[in-house]
Amino acid sequence: MAGVRVRSDAMPVAQTGDLLVVDHVTMRFGGLVAINDLSFRARRGEITALIGPNGAGKTTVFNCLTGFYKPTEGRIALLEGAADASDIDAATRTVHRHAVSNGRGVYLLERMPDFEIAAQAKVARTFQNIRLFSGMTVLENLVVAQHNKLMAASGWTLKGLFLPSTYAPAEEEAIATAKYWLDATGLTERADDPAGDLPYGAQRRLEIARAMCTEPRLLCLDEPAAGLNPRESAELNTLLRSIRDKHGTSILLIEHDMSVVMEISDHVVVLEYGTKIADGTPEQIKTDPKVIAAYLGVEDDEVEEAEREAEGRS
């Protein structure tokens, strides 16, 4: 494509404070290139938005991050503590899937199976088409999310089966955690109703609550505001901000609703046809001629013209 520069080459090396480091990731399905040499960073304690027109490959990025797809090429690393680029390179040279030592941890997500990414690297996600356990109650959905913690507490079932009293405190704690997130998402009244009975907006909130019950470092939200009315969108913004500020969970979100994206994101990455076309603060993105072109469909030469003008001004 003419006029598209590969900016990922200019990507700075990972530094302390980066949480997610995506380096030169390409995903091909047969002849179709869904993601083309994508690199970006998501910083700890920030809300990073991934936007782009339909079919740009946003959900594919999510599926690569969470292990549902294995990227054809590239590296996806999740950093913990003071880890930086040197730790990533050191971990990459080993055969291990993750390396954690004195407060510096690196999880190479492209090497890990999906459930391990959720269990160990602590990346939780929601789905574009909501995937709740609809025949289980709201509370059960939140308790299932704490599976790994509870499995350990129940002595991998044996202790829970034969010495139920030793398991009971863990279960109470799990219910307390669930109760906390029910209150935070305003679902306490519906706790004992089947998840499939909730209205659409409540199901979206429940999916976020369920993901938060896994105590994630990074929460990946796939179009959390889809199908919400403006009031619900505003409530969602408040919820996401509180997750970022109170729980130290960083958020990566895919969203089409610009009122959500521009208001709460600290950092925005724009994809078009699987390629990154812009990366910056919401203000920078709003005025980026390539983004405007991608969204409004402007001719390529007009974009170049606008870019020259922009460069001339600065």
Add this chain to the structure above:
Amino acid sequence: MATAKGGMEAASDEARDDSLRTVLIDAAKAAALMLALGVPILLLRTDQDMSNRLVLLPRFGLLAYAVVIGWALGLMRHLGARGRIVFAGLVGLAGYAVKMAAGDGDTIGGFRVDLLAPALSSFGILVVGLLCVTALYLAARSVPESTVERTALHVPEAVEIWGPRVGLLLLAAYPLLALMFAGSAGSIKWIDNFGIQIMIYIMLGWGLNIVVGLAGLLDLGYVAFYAVGAYAYALLATSVIPNTIPELGPWAFWICLPIAGILAAMWGVLLGFPVLRLRGDYLAIVTLAFGEIIRLVLINWIDFTNGYAGISGIPRPSFFGFPFNASDEGFAATFGLEFTPLHRTIFLFYVILALALLTNWATVRLRRLPIGRAWEALREDEIACRSLGINTTNTKLTAFAIGAMFGGFAGSFFAARQGFISPESFTFMESAVILAIVVLGGMGSQVGVAIAAVAMIGGTELLRELDWLKTIFGNDFDPTQYRMLLFGLAMVVLMIWKPRGLISTRAPTVYLKERKAVSGDLVKEGHG
């Protein structure tokens, strides 16, 4: 006729046209359908004449009855719930009255007609039948319908608390009750054929319920684990123990029971591995094949299993070391009782009762543990499970292993009870029956599975008790021959009437304020 009622009810809708003209047209259509079906199926019967030649005998009378029944079913569609019951009752009574009036003699389709009028031709039966049935319909039509809407059955708290306890007490007292009411000679049938047989299937149903009902993995080869358990006990008790440590003889059953369970669980994991990636129909086919492989190995590995001839002389369980025989060391002599084979039967009943209760206890407990919740979550949505960090491989394998283990226990008990096993006992039909029990009971429901097992196994056993039917249908009528027919019919009717099984609601495993049952419509059936 009563069985067809449920189907008709489901098919009817609220706003229907009940004018007599529509009703009669509908009934005529049903009668015509019956005629069309009846001509090829019922009309001609092959028989041999005096010189052994094959001849065709027309049965116009039978066909006439079928058409009248079709007409009656057509009419019944236009009645309310109460009207249907009244109508079905009236038609049944009328039929029985005709039958009784006729007495013994030449019959047509089981019903005698010569007394009504020897000259009354089949056409006469048809006309009189249609008129009578229509008259009865008009009578039933005038029955007032209840306007109260049917609400969900609400179980009072007292029943919820005391129901299981009373049920358990009744089960524990069952052999004694049978002894009281049927005497020592008659009670063997009730304890063995009904009690033990049904309990075995309840246990198998509960075991399979873990795999199919909770984890949502459709397993058509469950009988393989039953076979593994049975052969494990049979081979260990007849070959291994007598040749190594014969002193353990009386304890063989108690030693082999856990081993059989563990072996079956191992085979469960072995089956689990290759089918981990399979879903739905593919999973069902592979598990079916697995069941057949086990059976074919049992048939063909003659050195090991003795093939079709099976294994006989399997030691019976002892009363914790005291064998049930007439010897001085036997159970009866030790406890100062008179020897009777009934002791063993009663003991076996308690053993299978204990094993079944163990299965139930484990399932109920496991459901409330993280592993059980993970099984149910897996049934609901596997991808969501993985996104929450649940290792679905382990979750599926534990479901297979634990389900198989209980199958193995039941198999080992089966071998001990029969004293003889052969591959004949482990055909696909058994898997199908066990799966039918789970599906009819309501997948995931312990009580539903138990009720379904009682109805299906007890029902087929009851057919042996229906000798009085011979007074109606003639001496060559053998109700047990209709076993599979009734079985299939019951399944079709139940699936129309209650598509999610007898008990379709799901009880939540944990609650904050109030335990509300989850409607079966929301609960997924699993991808398997």
